[in-house]
Amino acid sequence: MDEWYKLDNAGKMFHAVSEQTNSSVFRIAAVMKEMVQSDKLQLALDDVLGRLPMFAVKLSKGLFWDFLVENNEKLFVQYENQYPCAPIDPIETNGFLMRVTYYKKRIAVEFFHSVTDGTGALEFIKALIYHYLLHMGEDVSYESTLINIHDEPSYYERDDSYQNYVTDEKPQKFKEAASYQIRGGSIDQTIVIHGKMSAEKVHQLAKKHGTTITAFISALIIAAIYKERLKFRAYQEEIKIAIPVNLRNLFPSNTLRNFFGVVNIGMAVTEATTLEEIISEVSKQLREKVRKESLQQSINDRVKWQTRLTARFVPLPLKYHAIRYGYRSFSERTKAMTMTNVGKVQLPEAMKSHISHMEIILYPSKKSPINGAMIAVGDELVISFSRMIKEADIIRTFFRELSKTFNLEIEVYSNDSR
Amino acid sequence: MQHYCKNCSVYTKQKYCPLCKRKLSDKTGDNEYYPVYETKVKRRRFAQRLVLFIAIFGISTSLLINLLTNPERLWFLYVLGPVLYGVLTINHTFLSRAHTGSKVILQVISLSVMLFILDAASGSSKWSIHYVIPFLVTLATFFVTMIVLRKPMKWREYIGYMSTMVILGFLPVILFLSSWSTVLWPSAATALYALLTLIGMILFSEKTMKNEIVRRFHF
Structure with a gap:
């Protein structure tokens, strides 16, 4: 319950700029070959959140910066009934900054970008599918260069790598030219x-x-x-x-x-x-x-x-x-x-x-x-x-x-x- | 079954080409990949706006009548206070999904403001500042304490609100010291109660408190 994380550098930005028309929510989904069984998906989700606690977080308010706190509520898988990448309402997700949905053959995870990026989300969905297939009784194995899913969480997984790689070098000043912007109704x-x-x-x-x-x-x-x-x-x-x-x-x-x-x-x-x-x-x-x-x-x-x-x-x-x-x-x-x-x-x-x-x-x-x-x-x-x-x-x-x-x-x- | 859109040179299973919207098939089938979305009716927002509109209607009408008939006595203030309080109670306390802690604090503040307006409008004998507001703050602090004691797991969530209540608890004494208020004992009692709450918070939750302060003030 005491675990908390500072928002990483990009996370602070996404949190600050997100609004109804800029949800800062992205989706990674896998379309399976068979219909998705929601009860098995729920079991898999419970497993994965246990192994990847970095994702089981909610936002809390601070005076100088907001931060992420461990969330001990349960995240339920939902039947897909909203547009992809809809803003995440913490009340709908028990405080979680992500949602896991299913529709016919698709398993989708959507993340608020303050929590992770595409690579992190990909690791999450890979682990989710792995556990889902295990619960479905399939004989599967898992591999990843980033994490070892059978091990305890490693400290590296929660690193703010921007901080780790920053150098004292003076940044060059250059102004990036504007681009054409797409407009429409x-x-x-x-x-x-x-x-x-x-x-x-x-x-x-x-x-x-x-x-x-x-x-x-x-x-x-x-x-x-x-x-x-x-x-x-x-x-x-x-x-x-x-x-x-x-x-x-x-x-x-x-x-x-x-x-x-x-x-x-x-x-x-x-x-x-x-x-x-x-x-x-x-x-x-x-x-x-x-x-x-x-x-x-x-x-x-x-x-x-x-x-x-x-x-x-x-x-x-x-x-x-x-x-x-x-x-x-x-x-x-x-x-x-x-x-x-x-x-x-x-x-x-x-x-x-x-x-x-x-x-x-x-x-x-x-x-x-x-x-x-x-x-x-x-x-x-x-x-x-x-x-x-x-x-x-x-x-x-x-x-x-x-x-x-x-x-x-x-x-x-x-x-x-x- | 796959259809071919000659116009876009792509295949699709959908009845209409997703790119150019041309009809490719007469068969009405389910979309294999996406559901038909339910449009969420935003009832709550509508109700809130309705309440606000009725409130504006009431206040402006009574202001107009007041000014046209009897501009010397501003009786519309008796309408203004309760109506504003009513809007807040319905829209925030009942209709919003805000945290209970924030609902309690907003109730205390708005109730205090309303009573102060009523007090001032009725000749300002300062009964609100002297007795009611200190009592309200104590009651609310007690209420939040009760919630926390009943659900110790939720204690951390309430730390911020409890601290705000403690700060509010010292407000009546400040009013007394600045000679706005002239009756000491209710203010002093409220301050003592706030102090006791604070000491209780520190004694019984040393580590959580410290941890919470570190988080909330990290920079």
């Missing part, structure tokens, strides 16, 4: 469209263009945004995609809390720009920005604002206003869309054979009303776009181009009831 729903395709074929396509899947897909998105929004316009703004980077790959860490950076990749597109040019520019920028030195800068930048002594003792409500202002005018203005790639999920064959495919959904926000995310398991790559505007033009063009130009077979599905 707002709707009070989150519509998601998933496109399921062969991971191997997309990998081959990216390889043929001498780049990675992330760069390839991001370039296609930039092209789609240009085609739908900026083509017939005198002023050609830069179109930038924000790409979250898992810092654990460059700064060794076993933390299950937030530990990611964001790089903005983009360019100004004109009528004469070819897709090849966009692809090569995007891959070049990605290579340059996803380096240890430049990401070190972003860690230092992030930690700097919260450890500056004058900022520390400002009472929380004022601090939150400052964070929101910074978020709106620096973070959200420099991107048109966020596109995250969780990559290929490593699972033992025994588990993989029970999973049809996986999904990851990023919450859209007012300033970034369409966001994309992708995840692959086995040969099934799913690219998902969530949006809170009526217009599906960019998403439609993206999938159309992908299937027509590159001759890919794509299955799309959506929660758009019509």
Whole structure:
């Protein structure tokens, strides 16, 4: 009962900026091959929360910072009846900052971003599915490079790695240019469209263009945004995609809390720009920005604002206003869309054979009303776009181009009831 | 069954193409992947807004009548206090899902303010400051203490509210020292009760208290 954790650096930010139209809630889901049994899922959830106490937390208010406290209530699995990534109401979840839902064959976990990032959430759902399959009487094994699920929780899992890797280096001052921002008629729903395709074929396509899947897909998105929004316009703004980077790959860490950076990749597109040019520019920028030195800068930048002594003792409500202002005018203005790639999920064959495919959904926000995310398991790559505007033009063009130009077979599905 | 949308060159199991909304099939089938969402009726919010509207209606009407008929005597204050208190009681104490501790504290504060307004409107004999408010604070502190004693597990949740109550407990004495209030014994009794509560909190929960203070004030 006494366990408590300071919010990590990114967690503080998400907590400060979240609101009805910016839920800071993301989803990772697995679509199983059989119908999900809720009673077994509940048993699995109880097991996992016991092993991963970092996730069984609620928010408490402090004078200078809010914090996370161990939550001893029970988290119930719910039948899915809300839009994906809906704001988490602690009263509905017994104080938990996450929810676990099921619908037909899908098991979904949704996290408030203050608790963990995509990597942490992925570990959680892997452990959940493992225990679920065990309760279903399946003979499965588990593997992960990050945690040992059969062991006691390790101290590393609750590390605030931003603090561990911050250096004294003076951050360089540079102002990031603004990006074109997607606008549209707002709707009070989150519509998601998933496109399921062969991971191997997309990998081959990216390889043929001498780049990675992330760069390839991001370039296609930039092209789609240009085609739908900026083509017939005198002023050609830069179109930038924000790409979250898992810092654990460059700064060794076993933390299950937030530990990611964001790089903005983009360019100004004109009528004469070819897709090849966009692809090569995007891959070049990605290579340059996803380096240890430049990401070190972003860690230092992030930690700097919260450890500056004058900022520390400002009472929380004022601090939150400052964070929101910074978020709106620096973070959200420099991107048109966020596109995250969780990559290929490593699972033992025994588990993989029970999973049809996986999904990851990023919450859209007012300033970034369409966001994309992708995840692959086995040969099934799913690219998902969530949006809170009526217009599906960019998403439609993206999938159309992908299937027509590159001759890919794509299955799309959506929660758009019509 | 998979349908093919020629317009978008994609496959889908849905009746309409999710990308261009073209109809691909006549069959009405269940969406395999997503439920039809129940739209949550936000009744609570509506009720709260209705209460607020009725309150504004009542206050403004009585203000108008008061000013038109008898502007020398501001009797609408007798309406204002209870109506504002009523709004808070219905919207916060009954309709909101806020923490019981915060409900108690808000009740104490709003009840005190209402009684003070009534007191002032009726010629200000200061009965509210002298007797009622100190008594209210003591009663509320006692009430929160009872909740905590009945559910010791929830003690930690209430520490913040208990501390606020203790601070409120010293308010009447401050009013006395600043010569707003002229009757000492109710204020002094309230302060003593608050002090005893504080000492009790420290004696019986040393570690929890300390831990809680560390958390709440970490920077």
